Amino acid sequence: MNVTLTESRRVLRQLQLDEAKTKAERNKLGQFATPIALAADIIKYAKTLLPTDPKIRFLDPAFGTGAFYSALLQQFLPSQIVKAVGYEVDSHYGNESIKLWCETSLKLHIADFTQAVPPNSDLAKANLLICNPPYVRHHHLSRVDKVRLQRVTEEIAGIKLSQLASLYCHFLCISDAWMAPDGLAGWLIPTGFMDVNYGQPIKDYLLNRVTLLRIHCFDPTDVQFEDALCTSAMVWFKKALPPANHVVKLTYQGSLIEPKMSLMMSVKSLRQTANWTQFGLVSAGGNSPEQPLKLSDLFTIKRGLATGANRFFVLTSEQVYDYQLPKEFLKPILPSPRFLGVDEIEADPWGNPILENPLFLLSCDLPPDEVKTKYPMLWDYLQRGVKQGIRDRYLCKHRSPWYSQEKRPSSPFLCTYMGRRDTGRGKPFRFILNHSRATATNVYLMLYPLPILAQALLDKPELNKQVWQALNQISDQALMGEGRVYGGGLHKLEPRELGNTLVEKVFDIISI
Structure with a gap:
């Protein structure tokens, strides 16, 4: 067969098949086709890790239309591919x-590959497995599927x-x-498994049960899949x-x-490190991880x-006036960061933030x-x-009362x-100094x-201002190294991750 011609037909059919489904349908099943150039690079690199004249038993557990198989046929002779198996749900x-x-x-x-029966003989098993598995988040898995998958995974991988x-x-x-x-x-x-708690067993598997050879993290601003907002490795x-x-x-x-960028890390060092993506950021930024204090030691x-x-629940002054809501049930709250034009929030004599x-x-x-009896205007608003x-x-119905x-x-x-x-600003994160009594929504971390x-x-x-200035001197690399990154270069920090950030200048300021 003409492999090049078949690949052209495959690419066309892939586009047609994708267009026949909505984005929501493809997201639910985690169907994001591997780009042609990337599939070719992956097979080319695999070739450098294999013997000179290999006898390949190939497996792709999430086959799709066969981007990897097509690249395999272009890189190896037919006589070198003794077996090829694929699964597509x-x-x-x-x-x-x-x-x-x-x-x-x-x-x-x-x-469904996760329900298939593996071969009994080692000679029937794959010696080259290449896969872009479905990126189905746990929200789309039923309780029954989660329990089944958890059991099968434990039985097979321990x-x-x-x-x-x-x-x-x-x-x-x-x-x-x-x-x-x-x-x-x-x-x-x-790359999510490298930084989150649920990924720790995966890292344990890679470090203890197999020989981890290489991890390549793609640039987070260069999303590998146009419609999948995740960073790939x-x-x-x-x-x-x-x-x-x-x-x-x-x-x-x-x-x-x-x-x-390239660096070598011992398995021992990886075992002792919770966040693996930080190595690339540290390597790029040149900052030393040797610092005496973590933010969690201070906040x-x-x-x-x-x-x-x-x-x-978050209202403007005009809405408060229009609905005649009682002041005793209102508390100042900060706007989202994109609407907050200052990094230092001053307060009036009553502690309210001085904002436009x-x-x-x-x-x-x-x-x-x-x-209903004492505050009829508030009651009317709640009925809205x-x-x-x-x-x-979800959150409201789990509160009592729902409007608290x-x-x-x-x-x-x-x-x-x-x-x-x-x-x-050129910075992914901002530290805010708040002199007011305003609280904040969950787009902020509160220290x-x-x-x-x-x-x-x-x-x-x-000292408040000096501490704030010291926080702002924490390097971007240090913060990004503790957090996680998503497709398009979106960086996030959870409380524990921010707490792990190393800092020394605050210690110097307060002279504890």
């Missing part, structure tokens, strides 16, 4: 793939994944039963226990064949409050009967929320929860000083 793609590759020896199963784990984590672990000893695997997966390993003193190659940005860090319906467009949080702990379905939203808010007192220091570097620091600030209020 969606017949929409699977049936077309069978037609496309009917002249080859490919055996394609239209079935690790127990969290029920927060995405489907690709299960694919990687379940494939262990399909690989021959010393077989090579290349997985194109999101290529993970390579051999099915064999790691040798003593084994080192892993970590590469960043650029292409798989020509990365921009309790919490996400701002989640109202469940900001448009209903002040906002107020509605929260009331009184039972409905008392509100009932009619709009606000009361039945979680307690988040104001904090003197805040940090934005997410951001990009390609903004006018509450621990007792020793709180006492120092109470004794010398002028």
